[in-house]
Amino acid sequence: xxxxxxxxxxxxxxxxxxxxxxxxxxxxxxxxxxxxxxxxxxxxxxxxxxxxxxxxxxxxxxxxxxxxxxxxxxxxxxxxxxxxxxxxxxxxxxxxxxxxxxxxxxxxxxxxxxxxxxxxxxxxxxxxxxxxxxxxxxxxxxxxxxxxxxxxxxxxxxxxxxxxxxxxxxxxxxxxxxxxxxxxxxxxxxxxxxxxxxxxxxxxxxxxxxxxxxxxxx
DNA sequence: ATCCCGAGGG
DNA sequence: CCCTCTGGAT
Numbered sequence: 001x002x003x004x005x006x007x008x009x010x011x012x013x014x015x016x017x018x019x020x021x022x023x024x025x026x027x028x029x030x031x032x033x034x035x036x037x038x039x040x041x042x043x044x045x046x047x048x049x050x051x052x053x054x055x056x057x058x059x060x061x062x063x064x065x066x067x068x069x070x071x072x073x074x075x076x077x078x079x080x081x082x083x084x085x086x087x088x089x090x091x092x093x094x095x096x097x098x099x100x101x102x103x104x105x106x107x108x109x110x111x112x113x114x115x116x117x118x119x120x121x122x123x124x125x126x127x128x129x130x131x132x133x134x135x136x137x138x139x140x141x142x143x144x145x146x147x148x149x150x151x152x153x154x155x156x157x158x159x160x161x162x163x164x165x166x167x168x169x170x171x172x173x174x175x176x177x178x179x180x181x182x183x184x185x186x187x188x189x190x191x192x193x194x195x196x197x198x199x200x201x202x203x204x205x206x207x208x209x210x211x212x213x214x215x216x217x218x
Numbered sequence: 219a220t221c222c223c224g225a226g227g228g
Numbered sequence: 229c230c231c232t233c234t235g236g237a238t
Contacts, residue, residue: 016234032235038225039234072224073235080236110236130234148235172234181232182228 001140001194002159005170008190012169014120016040021096021121022088023047026056028113029080034071042068053094056085080108098122111149119165127152128168132175139179139197177213185211 005012015036018024026046030039046067050056056064064078071077084106088096096117097103103114115126127133129148137143143154159167178185184201187208192198202208 014234028234029236031233033222033233034224034235035226035233070224072233073222074224076222076236108236112235116234128234131232132234168234175234 001191002163002167002170004190004194005167005174009170009173012166012173014116014169016120017043018121019047021098021117022053024121025084025096025109025113025117026081028116029084029108030068030071030077032073032077034073038071042071053085053088053096056081057089059085077108083107084109096121098124100126111152115168119168125161125164126168127155127164128172129155130172131181132172132179133168135181136171136175136179139184139195139200140191141196178211180211180213183211185209188212 014024016024016027016031017040018027023043027039027043030042046064049067050059059082061078061082064081065074068074068077087106088094091105092102098118100111100114100118103109103117104111112128112130115128118124119126119128129152134146134148134151137151137155138145142158143151145151145154156164174191178189180201184197185208186192186195186198186201187203187205189195189198189208201211
């Protein structure tokens with residue numbers, strides 16, 4: 001399963017734009033229930049206006065809400081970003097912490113967001129169990145669990161630690177392109193022969209081909 | 219379990 | 229109209 005995904009998505013990587021851990025943390029908070037593409041449309045303006053943690057911590061709420069409005073949940077996300085920044089300044093000396101235990105104490109930062117930052121900004125292997133990941137590993141038949149933490153532990157047992165971050169990206173890319181929540185493109189899926197959920201979506205190649213969403217390296 | 223919330227696809 | 233998009237806090 002992992003081998004085929006690796007061959008299909010040799011260039012899988014984090015698609016959020018960022019230049020440092022703080023920017024990735026902010027971008028990941030914004031990515032909740034929103035496409036990465038949409039996040040990348042607002043972060044250039046956001047990062048220019050708030051270059052440092054101190055700038056977020058002192059930000060005007062309505063000004064920030066205006067910038068991130070199109071990502072949805074904009075009031076909650078503004079509170080999370082400002083609260084996160086204040087906590088980083090007060091409790092971590094202005095540096096984004098590089099430990100899961102510390103990251104999840106920040107407002108608006110859960111286990112999934114923390115693992116994204118660890119894996120992509122700090123080089124610490126982590127499984128990012130998001131909505132795609134949950135759906136896919138269950139369709140693969142790897143687990144029946146619905147609790148993200150349990151799913152994370154099950155998958156951690158099945159893969160070498162060094163594969164955790166890249167595997168998460170491959171799964172997410174596959175979920176975006178082919179294995180959609182609604183009508184997965186089973187007819188053109190490279191995992192079809194191995195997948196217990198084959199048939200969830202259209203199995204004819206012609207029908208399925210119409211459902212494929214082109215990715216950056218399609 | 220429910221709320222937060224906008225944008226795009228079917 | 230409905231559902232879904234790299235969730236987290238209450």
